[in-house]
Amino acid sequence: MRKKQPTQADVAKLAGVSQSTVSIILNPQGKDHLLISDETRERVQAAIQELSYVINPAARTLAGGQNRLIGVCINGSAFPLDQHGFYHPYLVGIEEACIGHDYDMLLFTRSDGGEGARSIYRNGLNHLRIADGSILLGLENKEELARLMKEEYPFVFIGKREVPEGAISYVAADYYTGTKAVLMKMLGMGHRQTAFFYRLYNDATKDRERGYLAALANRTDPGLLHVKRQLTDKEITPAYCREVLDAGVTAILVEEPVMAHAFIEAARLIGRTSPADFSIVALSDNDLAYLPPAILHELVMLKIPKLAMGAAAVQILDQMIAQRHKPQEPVQITIPVTFSEGSTIGPHFVRREI
Amino acid sequence: MRKKQPTQADVAKLAGVSQSTVSIILNPQGKDHLLISDETRERVQAAIQELSYVINPAARTLAGGQNRLIGVCINGSAFPLDQHGFYHPYLVGIEEACIGHDYDMLLFTRSDGGEGARSIYRNGLNHLRIADGSILLGLENKEELARLMKEEYPFVFIGKREVPEGAISYVAADYYTGTKAVLMKMLGMGHRQTAFFYRLYNDATKDRERGYLAALANRTDPGLLHVKRQLTDKEITPAYCREVLDAGVTAILVEEPVMAHAFIEAARLIGRTSPADFSIVALSDNDLAYLPPAILHELVMLKIPKLAMGAAAVQILDQMIAQRHKPQEPVQITIPVTFSEGSTIGPHFVRREI
DNA sequence: CTGAAAGCGCTTACAG
DNA sequence: CTGAAAGCGCTTACAG
Numbered sequence: 001m002r003k004k005q006p007t008q009a010d011v012a013k014l015a016g017v018s019q020s021t022v023s024i025i026l027n028p029q030g031k032d033h034l035l036i037s038d039e040t041r042e043r044v045q046a047a048i049q050e051l052s053y054v055i056n057p058a059a060r061t062l063a064g065g066q067n068r069l070i071g072v073c074i075n076g077s078a079f080p081l082d083q084h085g086f087y088h089p090y091l092v093g094i095e096e097a098c099i100g101h102d103y104d105m106l107l108f109t110r111s112d113g114g115e116g117a118r119s120i121y122r123n124g125l126n127h128l129r130i131a132d133g134s135i136l137l138g139l140e141n142k143e144e145l146a147r148l149m150k151e152e153y154p155f156v157f158i159g160k161r162e163v164p165e166g167a168i169s170y171v172a173a174d175y176y177t178g179t180k181a182v183l184m185k186m187l188g189m190g191h192r193q194t195a196f197f198y199r200l201y202n203d204a205t206k207d208r209e210r211g212y213l214a215a216l217a218n219r220t221d222p223g224l225l226h227v228k229r230q231l232t233d234k235e236i237t238p239a240y241c242r243e244v245l246d247a248g249v250t251a252i253l254v255e256e257p258v259m260a261h262a263f264i265e266a267a268r269l270i271g272r273t274s275p276a277d278f279s280i281v282a283l284s285d286n287d288l289a290y291l292p293p294a295i296l297h298e299l300v301m302l303k304i305p306k307l308a309m310g311a312a313a314v315q316i317l318d319q320m321i322a323q324r325h326k327p328q329e330p331v332q333i334t335i336p337v338t339f340s341e342g343s344t345i346g347p348h349f350v351r352r353e354i
Numbered sequence: 355m356r357k358k359q360p361t362q363a364d365v366a367k368l369a370g371v372s373q374s375t376v377s378i379i380l381n382p383q384g385k386d387h388l389l390i391s392d393e394t395r396e397r398v399q400a401a402i403q404e405l406s407y408v409i410n411p412a413a414r415t416l417a418g419g420q421n422r423l424i425g426v427c428i429n430g431s432a433f434p435l436d437q438h439g440f441y442h443p444y445l446v447g448i449e450e451a452c453i454g455h456d457y458d459m460l461l462f463t464r465s466d467g468g469e470g471a472r473s474i475y476r477n478g479l480n481h482l483r484i485a486d487g488s489i490l491l492g493l494e495n496k497e498e499l500a501r502l503m504k505e506e507y508p509f510v511f512i513g514k515r516e517v518p519e520g521a522i523s524y525v526a527a528d529y530y531t532g533t534k535a536v537l538m539k540m541l542g543m544g545h546r547q548t549a550f551f552y553r554l555y556n557d558a559t560k561d562r563e564r565g566y567l568a569a570l571a572n573r574t575d576p577g578l579l580h581v582k583r584q585l586t587d588k589e590i591t592p593a594y595c596r597e598v599l600d601a602g603v604t605a606i607l608v609e610e611p612v613m614a615h616a617f618i619e620a621a622r623l624i625g626r627t628s629p630a631d632f633s634i635v636a637l638s639d640n641d642l643a644y645l646p647p648a649i650l651h652e653l654v655m656l657k658i659p660k661l662a663m664g665a666a667a668v669q670i671l672d673q674m675i676a677q678r679h680k681p682q683e684p685v686q687i688t689i690p691v692t693f694s695e696g697s698t699i700g701p702h703f704v705r706r707e708i
Numbered sequence: 709c710t711g712a713a714a715g716c717g718c719t720t721a722c723a724g
Numbered sequence: 725c726t727g728a729a730a731g732c733g734c735t736t737a738c739a740g
Contacts (some may be wrong), residue, residue, distance in 0.1 A: 005505060007733055018711045023735060032736085035709050052501070057481040059733035061412035062716045067484070068464065078459075079445040091433040098463040104484075105432075105461040109452040110422065129359060129408035130421070130458070151406050307435075346428075362719055372727045377719060390726050413717035416732045439714085 006051040015040075015047040020301045025051045026055060056101070059060065067316075069133030070094075070317055072102040075138035079105050084289035087137055090158055093310025094135060100311075101318045123155045129153060133317040136309075154320040156313045156331070160203045166329040173304045175204055179192035179211030182281050182302070182345075183253065187215065190348040191251035191279060195227035195244060205255065208283050212253060225249065233262055241266040250278050250348045257282040260344070261295050274298075275346030285340070299343035305335045360405040369394075369401035374592050376402075380409060381419065390597045405524065415484065419535070424448075424457040424671060425485030438643035441491055444512055447664025448489060454665075455672045460485045472539060486678075489664075489672040503616070508674040510667045514557045519609035522682040523674070525666045527658045529558055529637065532691035533565030534700075536635050536656070537607065541569065544702040545605035545633060547583035549598060552609045562637050566607060579603065587616055595620040604632050611636040614651050614698070628652075629700025654696035659689045 004059055008022040014023070016274045017040060022033045025044050047053075061067050072094060074077070074087050085091070092118065098105045109337060110127065128134045133154035146165040148155055160172035183194065196212045198205045209228070216226060225248055244252070254260050260282040276281050291299075316331045362380075364375040371394060378386045379398050395613070401407070409546050411421040426448060427431070439445075452459045464481065482488045487508035493499065500519040502509055514526035537548065545672050550566045552559045563582070570580060579602055595617060608614050614636040618628055636655045645653075670685045 005733095019733090020712080020735080021710060023733095024710090027735075032709090037709065040428075040709085052504075054505075056416070056733050057414045057484050058415035060735075061484070063735040064716085066410060069460070069484075076448075077449060079442060079449045081446050088433060092431075095433045095461070095463055102464055102531050105463045105479075106423070107449070107459040107461065107719080109449055109454055110458045127408050127458075129406075130411050134600060147406075161715090238412070262738080265533050324734075359717095363717080372721080373718085375726060376727080377717095378726090381719075386725090391725065410717050413732090414719080415722080416734080418715090418732065419719055520739085589722040 001311065005056065006053045007056070010051055011044065011053050013048045013049060014045045036243055057132075064117075066321070067130070067132050068103050069106050069131040070098055070314060071106045071128050071134030073108045073128060073134055073136050073139065075140065079111075081273065082289075086286065086288075088312040089306035090137060093307035093312075095310075096307070097311035101314055103132075103314070103318070108134075114146055128155070132321045135190060135313045135317065152328075154317060154324060156223035156320075158309055158313055158335075160197075160200055162203055162259050164232075167332065169316060169330040170332055171309045171316065172207075172332075172334045173204075173309065173337050174334040174338065175207040175302070176211040176214070176334075178302050178339070179208045179253065179283055182216045182283075182339060183212055183215035183251070183301075186251040186279055186281075186345060187219065189279070191226040192221060192348070193248040194251040194253070195249045196253045197227075197229060197231040197259060199231065199233075199259065201230060208253075208255065224272055231259065234260065236262040236266055238266045238269040241272070242270050245272055245278060251284055252280040254280065255283050257284065257299060257301055258287055259293055261298055262289050262299075264295065264299075266345070274344045279345040279348070281339070281345055298343050299340070300345045301340045303338045303340055305337060308335050331352070355537040359410070360407045361410070362407070364405055365398065365407050366400045368404060369397045377570050381590040382665035390474070411484070417544060419482060420474065420486050420675065421484070422451055422457050423485040424668060425460045425462055425482050425488030427462040427482065427488055427490050427493065429494065432463075436643075437566060438641075440640065444491060444664040445595045446665075448668055449662035449664075450661075451665040451668035455668055457486075457668070457672070462488075482509070486675045489667045489671065492639050506682075508671060508682075510650060510670050510674075511665055512663055514561060514688075516557055521686065523670060524686055525670065526558075526561075526686075526688045527663065527664045528569070528688040529561035529654075530655070530688075531567040532656050532693070533562045533607065533637055534569045535565075535568035536637075536654075537566055537605070540605040540633055540635075540699060541573065542698065543633070546575060546702070547579040548604040548605040549603045549608045551581075551583060551585040551613060553585065553587075553613065555584060562607075562609065585613065587613065590616040590620055592620045594650060596624050597625070598627055599624075599632060606632055606634040608634065609637050609639055610640055611638065611645055611649075611655055612641055614653055614655075615645055618653075618698070628698045633702070635693070635696075635699055652697050653694070655694045655697045657692045657694055662689050 009020045009133065012019040012022045020046055021036065021040065025036055025041055027033065056258065076087065078087065078091060095105060108128065111143055136157045138153055140160070142163045145161060145168060146163045149163070149165060149168055157168055157170040160170055161168055186194070196209065198208070227244065227249060236259060245267070252263065254263060260280050263280060267278065272278065285301045285303050288296060312333055314333065316333065320328060355678060364371045365501060366376045375390065375394065376398055380585055381387065381393055381644040409476055411423065415421055430441065431442065432445060443625055449459060452507065489507055490511045492513070496517045499515060500517045503517070503519060503522055509523065509525040514524055540548070549565065553561070566582070581598065581603060590613060599621070606617065608617060614634050617634060619633065621627065626632065636653055639657050640657045642650060666687055670687065674682060
């Protein structure tokens with residue numbers, strides 16, 4: 001049987017003061033704190049020592065209204081067995097920022113509906129509310145997001161998400177500027193025929209596509225060719241590769257490093273290499289664990305600032321929580337991206353037909 | 355303006371019942387639960403949906419209920435940057451078991467006192483109590499453990515911990531049996547002169563040492579030599595290696611794989627190899643990321659069942675939480691270990707002096 | 709400077 | 725079957 005813990009009332013009795021005096025002494029930020037005499041303070045501290053009193057966090061939370069809990073809802077496992085967690089870098093940033101802002105981190109494992117796919121409204125019940133605010137990673141269910149929004153629960157999405165019902169707060173990587181910049185650079189190197197291959201057409205793809213198109217917008221050269229299409233990994237065959245290259249494409253942008261890897265391998269089989277025959281760049285740095293080290297060093301990749309994104313999400317949430325009694329506008333942040341050094345991009349020299 | 359969160363009172367009003375009826379419905383384990391009519395239950399559930407009500411964990415805790423929250427307090431980062439987290443495999447097991455037992459997982463990031471070292475009683479406040487029970491990993495501060503114990507807060511330590519104040523619940527790897535078994539095997543292979551090198555003398559070392567001594571206990575052969583000492587990584591030099599081997603030691607047990615690696619390297623420099631000249635085994639599989647792949651495959655290592663240990667901790671805690679109103683005995687579990695296949699152990703043939 | 713009191717949102721006897 | 729009420733241990737106006 002668990003004994004009852006000493007309470008502020010016990011401390012107060014021992015020190016010969018009222019319970020509220022104990023509370024005031026224990027909350028130095030309160031405005032009454034300065035008014036307590038040193039002599040009283042010492043008597044109370046002594047009583048606290050004497051009883052080894054510790055404050056009851058649940059009671060404090062209940063009386064004060066906050067949990068100092070930030071929820072994290074991932075569409076998958078936070079601790080995957082293979083350690084190459086897609087979400088890991090975000091979580092690193094989140095954990096660090098939680099420490100910095102004095103929050104505990106609540107992983108919503110209960111929202112697991114099996115197969116690792118997670119849902120906010122399991123049992124039709126938003127139990128995110130247990131946390132003062134939550135960070136959402138990779139949830140695809142836009143209906144749930146819309147519903148969360150309507151409930152005015154403070155949450156921040158990591159990655160861009162647009163729902164028809166209105167603006168939600170998010171922290172995204174600036175794929176638009178990144179993609180535009182790298183393509184501009186390639187155009188500046190003499191490339192004229194370009195291709196953009198994506199895997200799934202999602203909100204991030206949309207931004208990359210906008211960047212891609214923006215870089216091309218001012219080009220009026222005749223004879224330009226711009227391929228843009230969805231491509232599954234299996235479709236990246238030597239034959240398709242030959243088709244693309246023979247059509248004259250020399251600058252290739254793919255969304256994922258593994259796509260770039262597949263492309264480079266396929267090209268090698270038909271005797272084409274990068275950057276001699278074509279330049280290629282990956283517009284993310286996901287799933288690097290699946291690439292051979294050689295490719296890892298060669299490939300030019302867009303580096304997603306995952307740590308910074310995680311940390312920014314906590315910061316935004318912290319502000320939302322602090323101002324939770326005032327009207328709130330959604331906060332949407334895009335963080336600049338950089339590119340890794342690599343050798344898969346080079347100048348294009350027009351071959352002269354003889 | 356964010357609205358106040360809906361409470362049971364709001365739900366009750368909407369459903370036209372009393373607040374306590376809502377509470378009873380929300381706590382199916384209570385004895386009154388069966389007495390509520392289906393019709394009432396449905397009306398209340400509908401109201402809950404309608405308002406997106408979710409229970410306030412602080413209030414529930416304060417009033418004596420449960421949160422379905424399992425706390426995890428690690429002495430370090432749960433999401434370290436390099437992804438080779440020492441704690442990662444435990445966390446995998448904990449997360450899985452939390453899903454299985456329907457708990458959310460609360461990472462106590464607030465207990466970080468800087469430098470990643472974490473403390474339960476930061477500000478003299480045990481805020482673990484917001485969780486129904488907690489799992490502790492790697493905390494070295496035995497005073498804090500003793501204090502936690504006195505408070506009768508349900509917690510389980512991962513790894514063996516003994517404090518003078520009494521028994522605490524833990525889940526440990528069975529180093530004793532593992533060490534004893536592997537040494538028995540080596541003795542069976544003809545080894546007579548053995549050495550046991552450890553790094554820090556902690557509770558796990560103590561168990562390994564007991565296993566080591568137990569295996570030797572029945573040996574009465576004359577001329578036995580048993581070295582046992584603490585060894586820092588830097589002390590593992592070719593010179594020391596020569597000293598040990600020339601003294602006649604042929605069976606070496608080291609606590610950490612990196613120690614084994616250092617030993618093998620040092621031995622190679624003086625022309626001795628394993629298993630021809632000596633047999634060596636590591637009594638853990640920690641920090642494998644720092645070993646070259648070749649060693650990884652050769653070295654015989656004790657495999658710590660980290661996933662199983664994490665999962666077992668959750669299970670124990672779940673039972674402690676369920677029985678929290680009854681007197682509790684500490685639960686101490688040791689989980690059997692296995693050894694990896696490897697080639698660093700072999701038979702010893704006595705060399706005949708000519 | 710200090711205390712009495714309301715209230716945070718629940719659970720759980722207790723009474724009907 | 726359901727409700728009124730006490731109480732969990734705090735914080736925070738409010739009153740002296």
